[in-house]
Amino acid sequence: MQYPELITDDNAFSALRAECGEVFDTNQRLPHQVFRQKFAKYYVFEYGRILRKDFSTFLTNVARNFEEGAVNYMTLDPDPVEYYHRNCGFYGLASFEPNTLIANYIKVMHRDGNVESFRARGGDVGVMWGSSRKWGIFCDRVSWELCLMGSSLKLDESLMGTVDCMGAGQLNNYLENLYRNKHGVALKFLRTLGENYPTLR
Amino acid sequence: MMASGEIRLLPTTMRRMPVLAQSQTSGTAQNQYPDAIYSGPGPLEAAAVAGELGVEALISNIVSAVVNFVSGLEGGSVTAYSDSTAEGANVTNFLTDATAEDADAALKGNGFTVTVSADGNATIYTTAEGEGGTYVIRPSNSAPGGAAMDYYPINGNEPFKINFGGPPYTPGQ
Numbered sequence: 001m002q003y004p005e006l007i008t009d010d011n012a013f014s015a016l017r018a019e020c021g022e023v024f025d026t027n028q029r030l031p032h033q034v035f036r037q038k039f040a041k042y043y044v045f046e047y048g049r050i051l052r053k054d055f056s057t058f059l060t061n062v063a064r065n066f067e068e069g070a071v072n073y074m075t076l077d078p079d080p081v082e083y084y085h086r087n088c089g090f091y092g093l094a095s096f097e098p099n100t101l102i103a104n105y106i107k108v109m110h111r112d113g114n115v116e117s118f119r120a121r122g123g124d125v126g127v128m129w130g131s132s133r134k135w136g137i138f139c140d141r142v143s144w145e146l147c148l149m150g151s152s153l154k155l156d157e158s159l160m161g162t163v164d165c166m167g168a169g170q171l172n173n174y175l176e177n178l179y180r181n182k183h184g185v186a187l188k189f190l191r192t193l194g195e196n197y198p199t200l201r
Numbered sequence: 202m203m204a205s206g207e208i209r210l211l212p213t214t215m216r217r218m219p220v221l222a223q224s225q226t227s228g229t230a231q232n233q234y235p236d237a238i239y240s241g242p243g244p245l246e247a248a249a250v251a252g253e254l255g256v257e258a259l260i261s262n263i264v265s266a267v268v269n270f271v272s273g274l275e276g277g278s279v280t281a282y283s284d285s286t287a288e289g290a291n292v293t294n295f296l297t298d299a300t301a302e303d304a305d306a307a308l309k310g311n312g313f314t315v316t317v318s319a320d321g322n323a324t325i326y327t328t329a330e331g332e333g334g335t336y337v338i339r340p341s342n343s344a345p346g347g348a349a350m351d352y353y354p355i356n357g358n359e360p361f362k363i364n365f366g367g368p369p370y371t372p373g374q
Contacts, residue, residue: 046292048360051360087319110353115317120323120325121322121323173287174287176287
């Protein structure tokens, strides 16, 4: 296969999905509690960040911070099995070695512009996590165009600055722009998010 | 008003295009910003002069031309688009009263190849040489503000998004 990061082996997929299940409650969606554990810090940034080339540098630095063996991405919607395995021959899950993230991240996410890539059809809702299970990023394009990162450690500001984390005011403004004709939707989301992740307030 | 199939090239600075006036009847972006828009060759002709323009300028021109198409298609109420990027956000958002169907027609008319995902929830547009980057249109049930189109340049940087079917956004409102 052209992209060895894409998981095709049944056992490898089962193991990684189980690992994912330790970090995320994959049945939940934002603004509800999507993490299995209570993290020390939460960060919010734009969904579009994860499809930029420089996001691989951010992930590499996070991986170094936590001494990761692997950094993984799995799409929740569309389903990694029902959609991806059935239609594409691989599971909707990619596992990156930290030392090749910079070289391969965009290639795997974009797959030369394939319509079934995680960038195009995939990733309406997706998750990223490290093999340490000490951090995770819940990525929601379809509803909120947001990424919520939970981390067991407070990460260096210079590191988090590379993804331009939003403060409460920015988040409010961002959502009100997205839901410009539905202010009630944005307000309800922000209220529930604040209840579930109080440190974001 | 532009004729269907005609292409106009904008300057190479795509980001932070000027916010258009809110009138729905005062004409196209061309009328409102005559100094910013000029006629030029279509993508295929433009490709022929890529060596002169440089690849980045070529890409930018094609991108701008498609956005201009979307905002100024003839025969409808499509008259305007605006930069609706939230303050502090990095991914540039545009809002237009064009529809996804308008964009689909504009891209096809400009030689983009169309591929649809297995479930029909994503349509991707590319050029044979890839020089035009990639556009992805998702239906209204796949984006917060309704149907939308993402643009991804070939180098993985600076994507932007066009939100369809809404009134042009007015900052501060």
